[in-house]
Amino acid sequence: MVKNTKRPRPMKIKKTPYEIIEPYLFLLPALAVFAVFLYYPFGRTIYLSTWVTDALGRPKKFVGLDNYTIRLFGKDAFWTSLVSTLEFVGVVALGGLIIGMITSLLTYNRYKGSDFCAAVYAMPVAIASAAASMAFRMIYHPTGGLLNNLFGTQINFLGGVYQFWSVAAVTIWLQSGINFIFISAGLKGVPTELYESCSIDGANYWQKLFHITLPSISPTLFFQIIINIINAFQSFSQVKLLTNESPNSSTNLIVYAIWHDAFRAQRFETAAARSVILFLIILVITLIQFSFEKRSVNY
Amino acid sequence: MKKLVSLFLVLAMMVSICAFASADGAVEITFWHAMGGVNGEAITKMIEDFNAAYEGKIKVNYEYQGSYDDAFAKIQAAGINSIPCDIMQVYDIGTRFMIDSGWVKPMQEFIDAEGFDASVIEPNIAAYYTVDGTLYSMPFNSSTPILYYNKTAFEKAGLDPEAPPKNFDEIYEMAKKIAESGAAKYGFGMGNYGWFFEQWTGKMGKNYVNNNNGRGADYATAVEFDSNGAGHDILSVWNKFVGDEATAVAPYLNQGNDDAKQAFINGDIAITLESTAALKTLLTNVGDSFEIGVGYFPNINADDVGGVSVGGGSLWAFKTGDEAREAATWEFVKFMTNPENQAFWNAQTGYFPVNVKAQETETFKENVAKYPQFQVALDQLHDSAPQYAGGLLSVFSQARALVQTYTERLVHHEIADVDECVSQLAAEINEAIEMYNLTNY
Structure with missing residues (x-):
């Protein structure tokens, strides 16, 4: 006996016009907000980047791609700024991760005072970058600063070649807190049986670290790297405040340069063009990250 | 959607109209300044004194807008649509932009209309803000x-x-x-x-x-x-x-x-x-x-x-089209630069008294007796000829x-x-x- 296995086809239900538009009505509030604060400014930025503007940011003359080719790519300063930004992002993303990793390993085992240490390591999360920058201005001061007094040196930490590293150090410190919190949480999630069986096999601390801990928390590390890179690209208040609104070429990071072009130099067109370039850079980095994630992160 | 937007706009307009008509019928004007720290405290005191002296007639709402650069960037951003204040403190190097903007009512017009004796303004300071014989803004906090x-x-x-x-x-x-x-x-x-x-x-x-x-x-x-x-x-x-x-x-x-x-x-x-x-x-x-x-x-x-x-800042009045508010602005400008206030301002900050008569006040004399350093700054200005007024x-x-x-x-x-x-x-x-x-x- 052969059963009729053919399933009945679902009946086609005719939707009323209201049912057709209903989902879009639910989307409308979100779309309206995105349109006003995201899509319109985005479109406007691309539009502005092909014009030159007056001091108030009103487009005056269409120049095509001149803003990109002549006013940015044609200037050494632009390339220096771009390279500095990438260097800065690399240093800060890795530095924050490594410090977060070390501090969370230091507080992994409980001992007397480990809670206090954990609180100290996590503290930068709660500190506004503007407040930290003002404090570090004093610490870095060229003649009377804490660092110079401590080491008996007379180094201008915020000038010349030191400036980049001084700003990067503050940013790494600010980043280390969130890295510490996430990596600590990740460490707590590694099953203890793995360590136990490892110990039975005679593995030492470093073998456990590299063969158990790191692979186990790789999703956390990957997530943290993404967050670090995004935050590092957005670094602004440290640059503005530590350098007193005047970074030298090694610290003229792209977000600062955008702000300076638009709101100090009133050159809105190059600010817009830089923004578009920043968008493209972040787009490429995001794509690379996600393809990388699929291949080498263990879940 | 359009209806909603227009409704919202009408509401916003009503709110702003209400804001200008205060309960006691005083004319309200808005003042943007850029003085923080010790200098900010001094300017606040002067404005409060003005509000007390003109109670029921004029009320100055003052807003600290951050550094000179920040305040200047804000007026540029806001000015495209509408000017958000009646009077504003702008730094020396913003002078050319302010003149070119066309938003400004030159001080010279107030001075000429009232027959105000402009010779009380320190000539070397006035020289900086005078272009083609017109005094555009009132010197307020001038320094060298x-x-x-x-x-x-x-x-x-x-x-x-x-x-x-x-x-x-x-x-x-x-x-x-x-x-x-x-x-x-x-x-x-x-x-x-x-x-x-x-x-x-x-x-x-x-x-x-x-x-x-x-x-x-x-x-x-x-x-x-x-x-x-x-x-x-x-x-x-x-x-x-x-x-x-x-x-x-x-x-x-x-x-x-x-x-x-x-x-x-x-x-x-x-x-x-x-x-x-x-x-x-x-x-x-x-x-x-x-x-x-x-x-x-x-x-x-x-x-x-x-x-x-001179560097520092000056007071710029905006064309608002509202005569009562423009008149109130001028009263405020005169108050801020009168001899007694300029002597107070000088003693509290180190900025010059832009009103030459300030030097005759007791406040000024007492301060210079205590801190002779204030006199050196003034002498230096007097030793410079107005022809070196600085570029625009x-x-x-x-x-x-x-x-x-x-x-x-x-x-x-x-x-x-x-x-x-x-x-x-x-x-x-x-x-x-x-x-x-x-x-x-």
């Missing part, structure tokens, strides 16, 4: 750069504490002695501040930009400091001994004034350059730890003949930033040659001027 020195350190180093250096040759000699004697870590230190560059150009009696320093009927089209030698002489001074660690005469103290001010307060440097507006702050912070002396802003070359010009330039804030950037590159040997540095600097500023003129005139 002066030299501050640590008298106590001078004595320790065996120098005459009553004889401040007059030019950079003298500064160099004295700074060396101070550093060698150990009276201070370094002899001299100054912030890398673009304003000084402008002042030195004026002190040499030379122009910063062309077309009569941007003050003629035509706006400036290019800088002049590259061809008239001013840039070369000024940057040579930086190149010669600032940041030269081997001699320990003068450390490089970064851009802006903050680090130099801090170093001076700490006693790490014995001679520095700063605005007169920092006088009160320095006196307060140094306290009894050493005695502060004040001297004229030093010449680059011993034989310079020009003078200093649309892109001045950008030019100032570029001057600082190139000075820093020179000090850090990124650019080896002074002349090369001047020509690169001039080229960049000229490009900015060209862009501005192309898109704004």
